[in-house]
Amino acid sequence: MKRQIRISNFSDLEGIQKKLVESANNTKDKLQLLCALKSGMEVLYDMKFYQNGRDPIEDRDLNIIEQLNQQFTYLVSICATMHLLHRHPGDAPFIMNLGTAPGPDIVSENQLVAAEVFSAADPKNNSKLKDDIKRIDRADARDKYVFYHSPIRYSGQETLGRQYPDVKIVFFESIEL
Numbered sequence: 001m002k003r004q005i006r007i008s009n010f011s012d013l014e015g016i017q018k019k020l021v022e023s024a025n026n027t028k029d030k031l032q033l034l035c036a037l038k039s040g041m042e043v044l045y046d047m048k049f050y051q052n053g054r055d056p057i058e059d060r061d062l063n064i065i066e067q068l069n070q071q072f073t074y075l076v077s078i079c080a081t082m083h084l085l086h087r088h089p090g091d092a093p094f095i096m097n098l099g100t101a102p103g104p105d106i107v108s109e110n111q112l113v114a115a116e117v118f119s120a121a122d123p124k125n126n127s128k129l130k131d132d133i134k135r136i137d138r139a140d141a142r143d144k145y146v147f148y149h150s151p152i153r154y155s156g157q158e159t160l161g162r163q164y165p166d167v168k169i170v171f172f173e174s175i176e177l
Contacts, residue, residue, distance in 0.1 A: 003098040013078050019057045026054040072119040075175050080117050080147035081106055088113050114141035123154040137164050149175050
């Protein structure tokens with residue numbers, strides 16, 4: 001699904017963050033009910049195969065596993081866009097491409113700033129960090145970024161930074177929950 005959100009200032013991000021919180025609380029309530037009524041295997045089955053979750057920004061039900069993936073990628077996207085608004089205020093507005101939109105995950109309307117964004121249990125899984133760095137390095141932008149969050153900081157981040165000096169790699173150690 002293609003979702004593009006235009007961000008001109010910090011208050012634009014507050015509305016998105018509020019939707020993420022509402023979505024998480026809605027899913028928590030559903031999970032509490034599931035856990036009270038079903039066995040452990042039934043709960044896990046329902047989490048994987050049924051729409052017991054809530055889409056983080058749209059008014060629709062969603063599979064919980066999909067919600068988890070989207071929820072934290074969107075949260076990192078919010079943090080990344082905040083960072084870009086601080087560092088590049090003259091290049092705002094920024095377009096957050098959420099979902100399967102083509103092109104960079106975040107790009108300034110003037111096309112001078114571009115970023116890839118992700119969250120992962122381990123950033124070296126599936127070479128995610130390296131692949132995103134390669135992808136954004138090919139972008140025709142003045143300032144190029146890869147933003148990521150993980151409980152683990154990738155130990156090879158500095159090496160990748162030297163290999164791709166045009167790409168700024170930003171690790172968010174914590175994200176506001």
